[in-house]
Amino acid sequence: MSGVRAAPRGRIDKRQAILDAAFRVFARQGYANACVQEIAAEAGVAKPTVYNHLDSKERLFREAMAAAAASATARNLAAVDRLRAPGDDLRPALQEVARRLLDCYVDERSRALWRLLNAELAAFPDLLDVVWGEGTSRVTEALADRLARLALAGRLTIADPARAAEQFSGLLMGPVDSRSRLGTRQVPEVELDELAAAAVETFLAAFGPAAA
Amino acid sequence: MSGVRAAPRGRIDKRQAILDAAFRVFARQGYANACVQEIAAEAGVAKPTVYNHLDSKERLFREAMAAAAASATARNLAAVDRLRAPGDDLRPALQEVARRLLDCYVDERSRALWRLLNAELAAFPDLLDVVWGEGTSRVTEALADRLARLALAGRLTIADPARAAEQFSGLLMGPVDSRSRLGTRQVPEVELDELAAAAVETFLAAFGPAAA
DNA sequence: ATGTGATTGAACTTATCAGTTCAGTTGGGC
DNA sequence: GCCCAACTGAACTGATAAGTTCAATCACAT
Numbered sequence A, B: 001m002s003g004v005r006a007a008p009r010g011r012i013d014k015r016q017a018i019l020d021a022a023f024r025v026f027a028r029q030g031y032a033n034a035c036v037q038e039i040a041a042e043a044g045v046a047k048p049t050v051y052n053h054l055d056s057k058e059r060l061f062r063e064a065m066a067a068a069a070a071s072a073t074a075r076n077l078a079a080v081d082r083l084r085a086p087g088d089d090l091r092p093a094l095q096e097v098a099r100r101l102l103d104c105y106v107d108e109r110s111r112a113l114w115r116l117l118n119a120e121l122a123a124f125p126d127l128l129d130v131v132w133g134e135g136t137s138r139v140t141e142a143l144a145d146r147l148a149r150l151a152l153a154g155r156l157t158i159a160d161p162a163r164a165a166e167q168f169s170g171l172l173m174g175p176v177d178s179r180s181r182l183g184t185r186q187v188p189e190v191e192l193d194e195l196a197a198a199a200v201e202t203f204l205a206a207f208g209p210a211a212a
Numbered sequence C: 001a002t003g004t005g006a007t008t009g010a011a012c013t014t015a016t017c018a019g020t021t022c023a024g025t026t027g028g029g030c
Numbered sequence D: 001g002c003c004c005a006a007c008t009g010a011a012c013t014g015a016t017a018a019g020t021t022c023a024a025t026c027a028c029a030t
Helices: A014-029 A036-043 A047-053 A057-084 A090-106 A108-120 A127-152 A161-180 A189-207 B014-029 B036-043 B047-053 B057-084 B090-106 B108-120 B127-152 B161-180 B189-207
Strands: none
Touching: A014 A036, A014 A047, A014 A057, A014 A108, A036 A047, A036 A057, A057 A090, A057 A108, A057 A127, A090 A108, A090 A161, A090 A189, A108 A127, A108 B108, A127 A161, A127 B161, A161 A189, A161 B127, A161 B161, A161 B189, A189 B161, A189 B189, B014 B036, B014 B047, B014 B057, B014 B108, B036 B047, B036 B057, B057 B090, B057 B108, B057 B127, B090 B108, B090 B161, B090 B189, B108 B127, B127 B161, B161 B189
């Protein structure tokens, strides 16, 4: 009775191919400019097959966005998780987290997700809950949680962990947006390393164990 | 022979009304979903009149974006200019700049400009030069320039002013994006004050006169 | 008053695209 | 070897909107 589609035994699951293709096409053209025909072609499938799996362009968009958001969030959380085992020196651990977060952020799919969210926020307000509420804000919370624990252990000096986490993100995102010109320019690996190091430098000056 | 339209003496200039209306409608609906009919209605004008002033929807969009970008940039630059007369204590000066930049950033038109830029970047790559190149990046440069002078005067300790400026922006934009949930939520004045103060706190810890 | 150029509303052309229909094909499970 | 469900291609409907046309109107300058 649940609307769950029976596993398509025998044939490969085209649903995933369709959602992947949909995200690529939406990322390339935006929601309104993308046409289902092209998504079908990109997935190597006929148009009625698309409608067989997902019953409207809107659904197609929502599901593609949700999938992309879930994968981006998982990667971000994995990066933050590095702080579970900080080691004896905090700086390299923070730098590694920073570096991994930058990798997430400059990722092509992730940028596209961000662009599409901004673009369609007015038309699909509920995307905010899916992409932001279950994505970005969870990552910030996880980071704040890690920072709070480090503060409790006396290894950082943080009055407001949530704000510290937001600032940590800002120290990464601001400069990388600038260097990549909103993601339209490839940023060399070495520059990302520098960005991460500089962000951690500033962060530790403010929140390091010897901070004001 | 120059395509310059003679000043419409006697009648009010409808061109400006059309561009204003266009920006409002584009901001509300996005480029693809906005229709020229509606822009005309919003400007209190007939559709052929729109085409009499601006010969295509594309032009309409470009000019509306350019105008919005110019006004946003001017306001940002004015905020940064506050650092020309820093006074004897740097902290309140920086806080005032931070606070004004936050005001620019949470401004409705400014957010819309940003959203539209992100949204249509693929379709209108040249907007990057207009909005980013002559907007955001100029503001960052101006800020970097001010910071560099303060460093020369021994009032800050900054090795790379460009990066310091990017980080200053990041310390503001990151938290405010978070607090406003991408601009979908009104941030109370007092919270903006706190955000500005916290950003300056962190900034001065890293780049204050007594910094590492 | 009158001429001129901008403005208006309404209808029209053309193009694109979401979503559907259908007759025919395919390919794995039995 | 046959069945059945998924898949295919192609054609179709209906809606929406860009851009144009045109005859009628308006408001200022002289």
